[in-house]
Amino acid sequence: MARFIFITGGVVSSLGKGLMAASLAALLQARGYRVRIRKFDPYLNVDPGTMSPYQHGEVYVTDDGAETDLDLGHYERFTGVPGRQTDNVTSGRIYSDILARERRGDYLGATVQVIPHVTDAIKAFAQNDVDDLDFVLCEIGGTVGDIESLPFIEAIRQLRNEVGEENVSFVHVTLVPYIAAAGELKTKPTQHSVRELTSLGIQPDILVCRCEQPLPQEERNKIALFCNVRKEAVIPALDASSIYEVPLNYHDEGLDREVLRSFGIAPRHAPDLSRWLDIVDRIDNPEGEVTVGIVGKYTGLQDAYKSLQEALVHGGLANRVKVHIRWLDSELFEGTSPDLDKLEPMHAILVPGGFGSRGSEGKINAIRFARERKVPFFGICLGMQMACIEGLRHLGGIEGASTTEFGETSEPVVGLITEWMTEEGIERREEGGDLGGTMRLGAYPADLKPGSRIAQVYGSGKISERHRHRYEVNAKYVEPLEKDGLMFAGWSPDGLLPETVERPDHPWFIGVQFHPELKSKPFDPHPLFASFIEAAVRQSRLV
Incomplete structure (x- = not known):
């Protein structure tokens, strides 16, 4: 039977519950246990797919097409266990499902209530598909005391009674702030947070205390006394220079x-932490450094590109170099005098995915800079589409080349796809329909052209990568683009949807319709990012 670890947070948000959950799962893995991590999100959106990146950070996509919280990216990167639809649920999805059942009459005339109907749905989610696991870690979003999270807190309280106390552990993450004027760490916020949690029927077994200063034993003893936990179960969590140090730090504590x-459970043996030690060694002892410019729309919030940021770090690990990321707002490169000088110091340029027309002309200008100056270029999703538009405008002489995403155009190089093939058959979408969950989502296969650079990078002619987009490159423009030197090296298996482009006459110029960053891990860097950073290293030696 799987055991459950429920992770709550108190005092303030953004304490790093997701990283703590991922680190704990990695440590249990290192001890030989089978793990899976799940996320409960209390907001009323069905999923984060329609939320602004400035509101919620990136939307992480799983192989089976779920649009999920970015914490699932941490879970995958730290454990290597692929996320699934069943690993992230929101209040919105739960209420939506319950109301749909009520409309069908599934409740046989009963009054539908938070208890038991909502809490039963939450418990069913937690216990779904766990037979082959040793531990299921469930992180509850938000902060204890928020009205939104109360049904989740009640559900995990009930679940402990149902499956037995010996099969459930509660871990509470809190803040121990340092008051500089007093020169003291203050434990009172943690005490109040635990009191709030116990008033809801949950006594935490372990406290993880985020703090900026080392937590003295005297303060740990005080927290243990007032919060009714063992002294050894008060775990300090200081800031780390790299997130990949966090599992090692938690193990040391x-x-x-x-x-x-x-x-x-008595530990059977010490965990095998060799791969984490190797990762930290590569981070702490690089043999060089490169600078990559990310030309995007949401550069004001780095969490909007969290997986991308980490994938570039992984590319650096593969080449044992430190990757400096420069976040460049694409609007800097627009207008009559675009500030292209900011691109001069870059050893490589990346244009990521995104939505909407804002900053698009700046992305096109940055791509032209990379093409003409022979700077390694990587275009992802919208970045690939902009590379095609740039080629037609500046090499093909089609000044009106654009995408229907930005409005009506006489030269729709990129257009809305209304149907595509899946393993289950043809998937269709109506223009003007709902936005949520209607993109081409999840893992799709692609065939790569033999001898192409991207096939060499993958070492294979067949790949499977995760998608999240509504628009595709119009196949009727393939021929003029290829006349101008842009090779379409990857296609969907039915030969209808372009998946990758590249320029054979360029040191490293690749665009992909999918999101390879979603499958990169520190101990298994994605080959495209490893190759991209390798090209940046070569570029750095030319500058």
Whole structure:
């Protein structure tokens, strides 16, 4: 039977519950246990797919097409366990499902209430498809005391009673702030947060205390006394220079040992942390450095590109170099005098995915700079589409080349796709229909042209990558684009949808319709990012 670890947060948000959950899962994995991590999100959106990146950060997409919280990216990167539709649920999805059942009459005339109907749905989500696991870690979003999270707190309280206390552990993440004027760490916020949680029927077994200063033993003892936990179960969590140090730091503080003890499990052996030690060694002892410019729309919030940021770090790990990322607002490169000088120091340029027309002309100008100056270029999703538009405008002489995403155009190089083939058959979409969940989502296969650069990078002619987009390159423009030197090296298996482009006469110029960053991991860097950073290293030696 799977054991459950429920992770809550208190005092303030953004304490790093997701990283803590990912780190704990990695430590349990290193001890030989089978794990899976799930996320409960209390907001009323059905999923984050229609939310602004400035509101929620990036939308992480799984192989089976779920649009999920960015924490699922941490979970995959730290454990290597692919996320699924069943690993992220929101209040919106739960209420939507319950109301649909009520309309069908499934409740046989009963009054539908938060208890038991909503809490039963939450418990069913937590327990779904866990037979082959040793531990299921469930992170509850938000902060204890928020009205939105109350049904989730009640559900996990009930679940502990139903499956047995010996099969559930509660981990509470809190803040121990440092008051500079007093020169003291203050434990009172943690005490109040735990009191709030216990008033809801949950006594935490372990406290993870985020703090900027080392937590003295005296303060740990005080927290343990007032919060009714063992002294050893008060785990300090100081800021780390890299997120990939966090599992090692938590292990040093005894987090995995205390979690096993809360289940009455004696550790069988020390965890194998060799791959985490290797990752940290590569981060701390690079043999060079490169600078990559990301020309995007949401550069004001780096979480909007979280997986991309980490994939570039992984590319650096593969080449044992430090990657400096320069976030460049694409609007800098627009207008009558675009500030292209900001691109001069870059050893490589990347244009990521995005939606909407704002900043698009700047992206096109940045791509032209990379093409003409022979700077390594990587275009992802919208970045690939902009590379095609740039080619037709400046090499093909079609000044009106554009995309229907930005409005009506006489030269629709990129257009809305209304149907495509899936394993289950033809998927269709109506123009003007709902936005949520209507994109081409999840993993799709592609065939790569033998001898192409991208086939060499993958070492294979067949790949499967994750997608998240509504618009595709119009196949009728393939011929003029290829006349201008842009090779279409990857296609969907039915030969209808372009998947990758490249320029054979360029040191490194690749665009992909999919999102390879979603499958990159620190111990298994994605080959495209490893190759891209390798090209940046070569470029750095030419400058």
